[in-house]
Amino acid sequence: MAGQTIEFKGKTLELDEDGFLQDPDLWDEEIAEFFAKEESIPELTEEHWKVINYIRDYYLQFGIAPMIRKIGKACDMPVKHMYQIFPTGLDKGACRCAGLPKPTGCV
Amino acid sequence: MPGIGIPPLEKTIPPIVKRNYGKWIYHEVPRPGVLKHVAESGEECYTVRAGMPANGRVSTALARSICAVADKYAEGHLRITRRQSLELVGVPEAQIDAAIVDLNALGLPVGGVDHTLHNIVACTGWIHCQFAATGAAAISKALSDDLYDIFLKEDLPAKLKVAISGCVNNCGEGITADIGVIGIHRDLPRVDDEKVKKCEMALIISVCPTGAIRPKPPKSVQVDPNRCMHCVACVGQCEGMPIGDPVTDGVAIYVGGKSGNAGSGPNFAKLVIPYLPNTPPRWPETSAAVREIIEAWVAGAHKHERIIDWINRIGWEKFFEKLNIPMTYKQLDGYVLWPMSSRTGVRFHW
Amino acid sequence: MTTVIMACPTCGFVIADFTEEQMAAEERVAKRYQYLKKKQTLCPNCLIATKRLKELRGAEADEAKAAAPVFSGEILTPEEVEGFEEAEAAETPLLDELENGPWPSHVTELKKSKYHMMMYEEGMRLRQTQWGFGGYVSLPGVAAGILVRASARPDIARGANFMRMLAPSGGYYTTDMLRTVCDITDEHAYGLLHLHSAGGDIEILGIPTEDLEPTVKALNEHGFDVGSTSDAYRNSVDCLGMSRCDVALTDSMGMRDAWYKRYLDDVQYPRFPHKLKVRFSGCPNDCARAQQKSGIALVGVFRDLPRVDGDRLTEWVGRGGDMNAIVRMCPTRAMIWDGKSLEIDADSCVRCMFCINKCSYAIRPGVDRGVAIVVGAKFRGKYGPLLGKVLTPFVPANPPDYNEVFEIADRVADAFDEHARRKERLGDMIFRVGMDQFTEWVGVEPSPRQMAEPRTNVYYHWKAEELGR
Numbered sequence: 001m002a003g004q005t006i007e008f009k010g011k012t013l014e015l016d017e018d019g020f021l022q023d024p025d026l027w028d029e030e031i032a033e034f035f036a037k038e039e040s041i042p043e044l045t046e047e048h049w050k051v052i053n054y055i056r057d058y059y060l061q062f063g064i065a066p067m068i069r070k071i072g073k074a075c076d077m078p079v080k081h082m083y084q085i086f087p088t089g090l091d092k093g094a095c096r097c098a099g100l101p102k103p104t105g106c107v
Numbered sequence: 108m109p110g111i112g113i114p115p116l117e118k119t120i121p122p123i124v125k126r127n128y129g130k131w132i133y134h135e136v137p138r139p140g141v142l143k144h145v146a147e148s149g150e151e152c153y154t155v156r157a158g159m160p161a162n163g164r165v166s167t168a169l170a171r172s173i174c175a176v177a178d179k180y181a182e183g184h185l186r187i188t189r190r191q192s193l194e195l196v197g198v199p200e201a202q203i204d205a206a207i208v209d210l211n212a213l214g215l216p217v218g219g220v221d222h223t224l225h226n227i228v229a230c231t232g233w234i235h236c237q238f239a240a241t242g243a244a245a246i247s248k249a250l251s252d253d254l255y256d257i258f259l260k261e262d263l264p265a266k267l268k269v270a271i272s273g274c275v276n277n278c279g280e281g282i283t284a285d286i287g288v289i290g291i292h293r294d295l296p297r298v299d300d301e302k303v304k305k306c307e308m309a310l311i312i313s314v315c316p317t318g319a320i321r322p323k324p325p326k327s328v329q330v331d332p333n334r335c336m337h338c339v340a341c342v343g344q345c346e347g348m349p350i351g352d353p354v355t356d357g358v359a360i361y362v363g364g365k366s367g368n369a370g371s372g373p374n375f376a377k378l379v380i381p382y383l384p385n386t387p388p389r390w391p392e393t394s395a396a397v398r399e400i401i402e403a404w405v406a407g408a409h410k411h412e413r414i415i416d417w418i419n420r421i422g423w424e425k426f427f428e429k430l431n432i433p434m435t436y437k438q439l440d441g442y443v444l445w446p447m448s449s450r451t452g453v454r455f456h457w
Numbered sequence: 458m459t460t461v462i463m464a465c466p467t468c469g470f471v472i473a474d475f476t477e478e479q480m481a482a483e484e485r486v487a488k489r490y491q492y493l494k495k496k497q498t499l500c501p502n503c504l505i506a507t508k509r510l511k512e513l514r515g516a517e518a519d520e521a522k523a524a525a526p527v528f529s530g531e532i533l534t535p536e537e538v539e540g541f542e543e544a545e546a547a548e549t550p551l552l553d554e555l556e557n558g559p560w561p562s563h564v565t566e567l568k569k570s571k572y573h574m575m576m577y578e579e580g581m582r583l584r585q586t587q588w589g590f591g592g593y594v595s596l597p598g599v600a601a602g603i604l605v606r607a608s609a610r611p612d613i614a615r616g617a618n619f620m621r622m623l624a625p626s627g628g629y630y631t632t633d634m635l636r637t638v639c640d641i642t643d644e645h646a647y648g649l650l651h652l653h654s655a656g657g658d659i660e661i662l663g664i665p666t667e668d669l670e671p672t673v674k675a676l677n678e679h680g681f682d683v684g685s686t687s688d689a690y691r692n693s694v695d696c697l698g699m700s701r702c703d704v705a706l707t708d709s710m711g712m713r714d715a716w717y718k719r720y721l722d723d724v725q726y727p728r729f730p731h732k733l734k735v736r737f738s739g740c741p742n743d744c745a746r747a748q749q750k751s752g753i754a755l756v757g758v759f760r761d762l763p764r765v766d767g768d769r770l771t772e773w774v775g776r777g778g779d780m781n782a783i784v785r786m787c788p789t790r791a792m793i794w795d796g797k798s799l800e801i802d803a804d805s806c807v808r809c810m811f812c813i814n815k816c817s818y819a820i821r822p823g824v825d826r827g828v829a830i831v832v833g834a835k836f837r838g839k840y841g842p843l844l845g846k847v848l849t850p851f852v853p854a855n856p857p858d859y860n861e862v863f864e865i866a867d868r869v870a871d872a873f874d875e876h877a878r879r880k881e882r883l884g885d886m887i888f889r890v891g892m893d894q895f896t897e898w899v900g901v902e903p904s905p906r907q908m909a910e911p912r913t914n915v916y917y918h919w920k921a922e923e924l925g926r
Contacts, residue, residue, distance in 0.1 A: 016305055040597045064309040068728040069874045079728040089595035101305055109599055109725045111682040112717045116710055119629040120700055129699035133818040144701055160561040163652040166569035167639035170650055174632035187628040187652045189744055196701060214561040233580035237591050244563050245555055252558030277836035278655045283749045314880050316839040346590040353584040366749050368741035369811035370788055373748045375842050387581040388551040410782040443840055
């Protein structure tokens with residue numbers, strides 16, 4: 001499965017094979033909402049935005065996705081709850097909504 | 108969906124174990140491959156242990172056949188050990204012979220208890236792994252064939268554990284075993300700029316233990332050939348850093364690992380042969396090296412002496428001498444923890 | 458629609474079945490059918506059992522051998538291999554060689570499943586793994602337990618998902634459970650089990666992406682669970698403990714059960730900077746290899762002396778037991794044996810269990826038992842393989858919830874979570890910050906039993922409030 005290009009509200013977005021945004025600078029809140037629907041999140045609530053904004057700020061500052069504990073602390077949420085509001089996972093769901101590249105890693 | 112946890116213990120353990128849980132008082136090895144445990148109540152529990160295909164790869168067909176044997180002799184219970192071997196726990200004494208015949212008919216050899224070669228542990232290697240520098244499962248099969256006679260008998264000085272890891276990640280736990288075969292890469296990861304672009308660069312750079320990976324503008328990384336020591340840490344972090352190489356990959360032989368505290372205590376195995384080539388399908392050089400080490404140990408060890416206990420007594424210099432292993436700069440440690448393996452004092456075995 | 462079932466004439470095992478439709482639609486299937494028809498009469502199991510492999514394959518096996526092992530020095534990249542489709546259906550000579558020999562062959566097992574043999578054969582031929590980059594897959598609601606490995610040879614096979622199923626404590630199964638797992642594997646995956654992977658889980662290989670959710674559901678329905686990937690607690694591994702061991706000091710299986718009751722969420726919802734492994738060993742023999750591999754190793758220990766039963770010892774020696782060999786091997790020479798009675802010197806004995814292992818009939822472990830917590834062992838990462846370091850030498854182990862033990866383990870995990878860098882293992886973190894700092898973070902009393910020997914330098918840090926000004 002190769003990457004794809006989608007047209008979204010007048011912008012051309014390049015996605016990688018897992019649907020992650022190729023260029024984080026193109027991100028805006030509408031894109032987050034669009035991705036959220038695909039990540040089985042019916043609606044982005046305040047809690048979602050707290051997590052998304054934190055991840056995004058952290059990424060823009062350090063160039064790396066934050067550790068999950070840090071997200072939990074900053075947003076004052078238990079880890080399990082975060083997984084419940086982002087059912088496809090924090091690495092996939094939340095990072096995708098925040099416009100980050102796919103966090104990698106195995107073993 | 109998740110949240111279930113592991114199957115409850117009461118359901119999985121055999122009845123004889125449930126009756127005598129925590130009440131075992133001694134054990135014996137009445138014959139190779141068979142354990143006899145005696146409980147306070149006087150009840151005797153016989154366990155038949157069998158080797159399994161390399162890497163514990165079992166087709167459902169064989170698994171079902173094993174289940175049938177377990178139904179017949181062990182009240183419908185079976186156990187997979189920490190060394191990927193199979194145990195039938197609670198086989199009635201009179202049926203041990205029949206159980207062994209049935210296991211043999213499935214192709215599973217009975218043995219690997221106490222003072223002998225235990226089932227060889229291997230990781231998946233080239234069957235299904237991105238890191239593997241060697242076909243660990245294939246080496247395991249080749250070595251098992253080669254050492255088959257030892258497995259069936261029970262006449263070594265102490266137990267012998269052999270394990271094969273496909274790479275330095277050591278999923279096959281090669282570094283914990285008496286003799287470990289560990290796959291090594293010797294070449295650099297090949298950076299694919301297009302793919303690295305999509306990864307978290309900060310992470311690739313930070314996981315490198317020696318700082319050999321540096322940014323290459325605009326959006327890629329470069330690997331410093333003088334610092335890289337092929338640890339595959341970066342390979343797992345980004346798709347654009349594959350490392351396997353058909354010509355230069357190979358295996359290293361480690362000797363003297365041990366996890367128990369008895370005797371000389373827990374320790375990792377030590378590097379003895381820095382490199383042997385990959386020679387599928389049967390890795391004859393590796394096989395020969397392992398057999399030589401075993402033969403030297405059997406010839407020199409006292410009763411109950413594991414390989415490392417024997418080496419501690421005679422010294423590593425004697426070990427290298429006995430086996431005619433050429434000494435190179437590679438065996439001398441130069442990595443961060445090197446002072447731990449360098450000798451202090453001038454007490455030598457001559 | 459016609460279905461061809463190829464069954465073994467001896468045992469009736471179904472080697473493969475093909476529908477006409479399948480064969481018409483997929484060339485690969487048709488070729489596999491032709492290949493099987495040409496090559497195999499018995500199922501691989503019977504072939505080995507009857508030891509007639511050679512006669513049945515005769516010339517073919519010899520040919521394969523002759524063609525196989527010599528390394529010509531010429532290595533073809535996948536692109537250079539021409540006519541690959543023909544090779545697919547034709548030969549796997551290198552792997553066939555591994556079906557010979559007395560040991561049960563994993564190749565035979567792989568061939569009985571739906572695994573793509575050519576991926577392995579090409580790996581053997583090209584001397585390089587044919588699998589590509591791996592990662593984790595999460596489903597809605599399933600945050601850990603599923604992995605994917607891409608294929609570096611899309612011309613042979615696509616990448617494959619696999620799932621880690623948490624194995625029961627001690628590795629005990631009922632045959633019904635194992636059959637259920639077989640059924641699920643047959644239905645959704647390659648029909649191949651991994652008993653067990655190094656992490657103590659069954660890996661179910663080859664689940665198509667659309668089948669992932671049904672597989673998890675099917676496993677759940679039968680009381681199994683998935684997990685043990687990513688930066689969470691990995692599946693914990695235990696020895697068989699008191700279930701069938703005469704020297705076990707603590708109930709490692711029970712402890713693992715209690716662990717899963719308490720920490721299941723942390724196994725299934727990743728939250729740490731890197732993976733963290735917990736292992737339970739019932740005694741210092743450490744069959745679970747906890748001190749070598751796990752971030753948190755809970756090892757059963759005892760504090761009083763081994764108990765020697767004089768009468769039984771005399772009986773054992775009378776039966777031919779070799780006490781001298783045991784006394785000679787005692788690592789601290791704590792045993793005094795005059796041929797009749799055995800004494801153990803309390804100051805010398807390190808409770809290593811050597812004498813108990815060799816003569817559990819007459820020498821039994823002491824009764825003052827608990828758990829030692831050893832932290833930071835690992836194989837890979839920044840500083841290479843590191844053995845676990847003693848954090849606390851004795852904690853009472855009180856079933857059923859083992860609160861005292863788990864509370865300290867909890868604090869270890871918290872310290873790791875708080876202070877480690879991303880993708881830094883616990884062992885590396887301890888190496889970076891030092892045992893003094895780490896012990897203080899965890900908040901256990903320092904103990905001389907944490908040291909091999911005291912330090913030789915005085916380069917430690919005094920805080921301003923410690924100076925007493």
